[in-house]
Amino acid sequence: MFDGLHDIDWASMEHAYGSAEEVPALLTALRSPDAEERRKALDRFYSAVHHQGSVYPPTAASLPFLFELANGSATPDRAAVVALMVSIGRESLDRGFEDDGTEIEYYPPTGCAQAVAFLRERGAQFAELARDPDPDVRLAAIAGLGLFLDDADQAITTLRGWLAAEKGIAARLRIVEAAATLALRLPTASQQVRDWLADLAADPVQGPATRLGALVQRARCAPDEIGEGVVPAAVGLLRETVRAIAMRPIASGPSRPAAPTDGVAPQIVAAFEDLDRHTRVYAPTTALLRTFHEALGARVAERTTVLAEQLSSPDPGSRLDAVRMSGELMRTWRGDHTRLLMLVADQLATADQEVAAEAATVLASCHPIAAPAREALAAHIDTHRAAHGPHVWAAPQAPLRRTHQEAVRALARLGDRRALPSLLAALDSDIDAWRAIQVAGHLPQAADQLVPRLCDHLRRIDLSQQSTEMSANAILSALTALGDPAAVPEVVDTLGAAMGHEQHRVTKSALKALRAFGSAAAGAKGTIRSLTTATDAHVRPAAVAALWAVGSDLAEVMPLLLDLLDDRITFRISDAADLLGEIGPPAAAALPRLRDLLTHDYEWVRVHCAAALWEIGGETEAAAVLDALLQAMAKNPATSNHVVACLDSMGPLAAPALPLLREQLAQPRRGGRFQSIEHDEELQRVGRILIARLDPSRPEAPAPRTV
Structure with missing residues (x-):
């Protein structure tokens, strides 16, 4: 196995993190008998050699050896290897070619064209893999037929045969998806595939999931031909499909090892936790329904009808996935989203904390339009406080804690004072206080209670540690939004500490806060003036703006602004122009x-x-x-x-x-x-x-x- 592996000059190629000289070791580790070694090698391959879907020259050069692994009967985790090859091919087609099939030229060059050429030469081998005794290998290989086999008749015949033989819902949905991919890739297959999918969708002998899959994939093939009856038909089939699939409780455990937390800002740890949550899919129909929403595009009312059905599912996982899709719709498309907002708000009352937490998170992310959900959020928070006490923000049960915190944050983003008691409890207990700090600036009407607590947190930050930068910036941002001059002494002290530890981003944030306080921060004028000649690209324009705000000395500020207008750094020019516009005719x-x-x-x-x-x-x-x-x-x-x-x-x-x-x-x-x-x-x-x-x-x- 792996003849010629070491004949390739891997060190001369680069992946996302530099030299690709590690690739032979990663490929070798993928056939290791040690499961942990294989997992680490696969994770590293995805993170470096196939980083976020990128296809580098070493990614393409790996494909012959990945094929050897996939076809080697002694290779463990063959399905994972096949899935990796399919991912490389799909991303190569998406990133490396225009809609008309012409190659996109990048510099430095990618491996997309090489990868696609190699995989298309072996398109028929995916048909062999799809007949593999291992069902996981078959499942992983199905997409390859739609992506890489150029013989349309062979592909369609094989897909029809697979559908007749396969009984599992996941495999059947993959088959109709592969058929649609084939139709979109090969015009010669388009009409035949579309007719077949239409027949499947109307065939009462087929199960509801297969019919729903065929209906959706037919719509994907021709979005402009989606008629008035398609969405009602999809809703009916979705209802039948849900009844046919066994409900499963939502697993709250992580799907990957937890990120290390020593010396890491809590915001970073939480971001990885959120990433893990958002990569999970809980319902077998979710990928299919995402495809349907993509095909429907700007048809917001019809998509809302589909989401209403998804959100009424008895399966909590289906509802959780639907809540996320609802957020994506509202954040991406314009329209009247009142009905959808209220449907998402209804999920706050569910007994499943994961679903309720996701609903609150979506409402927070959509806060500019989320006012219709205000009362539902307030009632949800009151129910928590009544049932679990005033310190429910720090509840020991992780699902309850997250649900409450997300609801409080969503209500705070609406500027609603009813979020204040929980925010104050968070700031006083210092448990997950950073989550409260992020939204505190939305409640200027409560500045008298929030500012002293925020200043206390700012005072306790050790700026000698780089990991505290995000926390300091968040507090300074909140104080800037609240605009209470009572914070000036603490902000000035923080500015001095940030300068001493060369924390330039914190220095900029402190200057921005002093600018918001205006003449109330005049006592810091000397320190601010000293920073107008700072070498850091961001600090200098922030200092000039703060100097004008605290002193309004045109004679002092104008030369500095004219100098910034001549800068080569574009954002410095823009910052100077903004301040000049603020000054006006003078x-x-x-x-x-x-x-x-x-x-x-x-x-x-x-x-x-x-x-x-x-x-x-x-x-x-x-x-x-x-x-x-x-x-x-x-x-x-x-x-x-x-x-x-x-x-x-x-x-x-x-x-x-x-x-x-x-x-x-x-x-x-x-x-x-x-x-x-x-x-x-x-x-x-x-x-x-x-x-x-x-x-x-x-x-x-x-x-x-x-x-």
Whole structure:
């Protein structure tokens, strides 16, 4: 086995973390009799050689040896090896080729083309693997037929035979998925596969799961042909499928070894725990239903109908997966999500803590639109406190603790004071206090109770330890949002400690907080001034902004800002432009340089400078400002939030922006910066106000269609 393995110059190739010289050892370990050695080798291969789906030259060069392992009867875990090959091939097709089949050229080059060519040469071997005596190997190999076999007739014949022979739901769903993949990849197979899937979906002899799978995969093949009867049919088949599948309790244990916690920030540990949770799938129909939602796309009302059925399932795992899908829908697509929000909020009352916790997490992530769930969250928290006492935030039962904490955080993000008692309990007990700190800034009405506690936590942070950076930044962020000058002395002390330990990010956060306190932080002016010449890229502009906020000394600040406008680092230019816009007409000395920067090759610089130009120069600069804004927004919609904020201040002069504004609001997907729900909701709000103001003779732009 492995002839020629050491003839390859692995050291000359690189994977995600550098030299690929370890690959021969990893491949050899995959046939080890020691299960733990095999697990570690497979994990390392996925994390380095196939990192997040990437296909490097050594990934492709490994395929001949992976095939040897898959076909070797003495190889343990053959199914895992087959699944790895399929993953490499699928990712190579997705990442390495355009829709028309032309190769995408990357630098440095990837191994996608090499991997696809190798696997297609061996497409027929996946048919052999799919007849393997080991059911796990068969299951792993099924997808390979749709991805790699170029003989459409052979592939369809084999798939039909497999479906007739296989009885397991998972295998049957994989088979119809492979058929749809084949139809999408090979136009010559398309109509035959689509007809077969339509026949399967209508065949009462088939089980409901198979019929549902065929219906969904038929929709995947031709999303534009999804008719009015498809969703009701899918809902009916889903209902039958749920009745046919045995319910299983949700396993709360981790699916991978826990990350080490010594010296690691609690936020990092929690992020790995969240990642583990979100990689688990609890229901056998979940992958299929995800495919259905992808095919339905912008049909928000129909997708909500499907999710309503999923959320009413008697199976807790199905409901948990549906809660996550609901969050993905609301965060990705525009529309009226009130019904879905309430359906998710109903899950707070379930007896299964994992489902309730996920519901609260989704409501928190959707907080800009989650107001309809406010009372359900408050009632859920009150029930916990009544049943388990005022310290339920620190409950010893992990599921209960997580459920309560997530609900409190969701309510706090809505700015609801009823979250305060649990937040105060967290800050006083110092148990999972970092979770409370992350949302404390949403309750400025309770600053008198929160600020002293936050300052106490800030005082106890040891900035000599790098692992404390995230905690310090989170507290400073909360204090900035609360805006209470009572925090100034503690923030000044933290600034000094951060400078002493060269914690530049904490230094920046402290400066941002002092800027928010304005003249109340004037006593720190000397320290702030000393940082206006800092070498750290982020500290210097933050110091200049804080210096203006605490002293408003134009003569001192203007030279510093003009110097930043000449910087090569783009975010420094943007930060300086923002502050110049805040200063307004007294900053007229910057006008010539700002005009020049409207030709900068980076649209983000142009947007920030255009906004500053308007705030300083007003109507005389309107034509150039408007041209820069609209060009940037058309080129990069992520700039939309900044653009509409400036347009909002331009009044009637922004009228030429109407067509682009209407175009933006007509998009069904969320837009704005990062395409986040928060930025998109603000973009829609301001955009509609602008349209109504600029063209009152025409009705406001309609909300995007949801059906």
